[in-house]
Amino acid sequence: MAILEVMVVGSTTRRPLRADARRNYERIVVAAEETFTAQGTDASLEEIARRAGVGSATLHRHFPSRRSLLEVVFRDRAEALCSRAREHARGSDPGTALFSWLRDFNAYAATSRGLVGSLLRDGRDADLLEEDDGCAAMITAAADELLQRARRAGTVRAGVRAEDLLALVGAVSLVTEEDDDGTRAGRLLDIAIAGVRSHPCEGGTALPESS
Missing domain, CATH: 1.10.10.60 (Homeodomain-like)
Structure with a gap:
């Protein structure tokens, strides 16, 4: 860390x-x-x-305040995720880099669900997740860079957005909140990744546009 x-x-x-x-x-x-x-x-x-x-x-x-300690905890983890994104981009093909990083993010969400969940439920200091230069923006930018590379390589379906991928991981974390070992979270993410991948037999079918 x-x-x-x-x-x-x-x-x-x-x-x-x-x-x-x-x-x-x-x-x-x-x-x-x-x-x-x-x-x-x-x-x-x-x-x-x-x-x-x-x-x-x-x-x-x-740390003069609880807020100052939370800021460091969140930013440290967000920066670690962004660093992992860069490592995957350097060491793997675009599709593998994106999906490996999503698994890293899935593991982060699983281990941080108590921390993130309490902010979302209580609303206090929730801007740590949402502010323009905050942790959510950093993570979204890292995901988008990997996604753009994967899209240019033709390994993801058209229409997928970085926000969609992060929302999928968040949903997996939410429904597996009571699980202890993360096995179910990993399995559900693999199912989601299978739906995001571009398959030759689909002829590059795009996802429907949201209204």
Whole structure:
């Protein structure tokens, strides 16, 4: 997981952290990911500090508010997904790159459903997912770049949009929320991918336009 060497809290850019402070910062972010995922965005900050092995004062020194901690957790995961998209694009043919990345995103959705779901249900801080320069925009752009390459290679059906693919993964995550090992989520995604692929016998049949 990539951890920021330079922290941005609000509009203030801080100096690079000392080694001990950087370790504390990294431990807090890891503990926050685990705790928010398991318990939702209302999880106790004291519990996060305990898991990280730091005091509450240390946590608040790095993250003055719950919002500032959530921003780092979401952006870190979004940036990791975007990095995976670039890796797939460099190392695989366009179709394989797109579908492999969708499986990465499916795994992310499965492990983050508590975190994402609590934002969507409660509405608090939901703009972390929706703002123009936020995590959703980053992930959509990464998906669209892979999709455009796959479309030019003729490996996906015409009319498929990046937003459609992300919505499919979101739907799979929702209906498999109670599953533990992700097997059903992977199977459902494979079914969805089969419907998105371009098959020679279909003669490039396009999806119907939405009204």
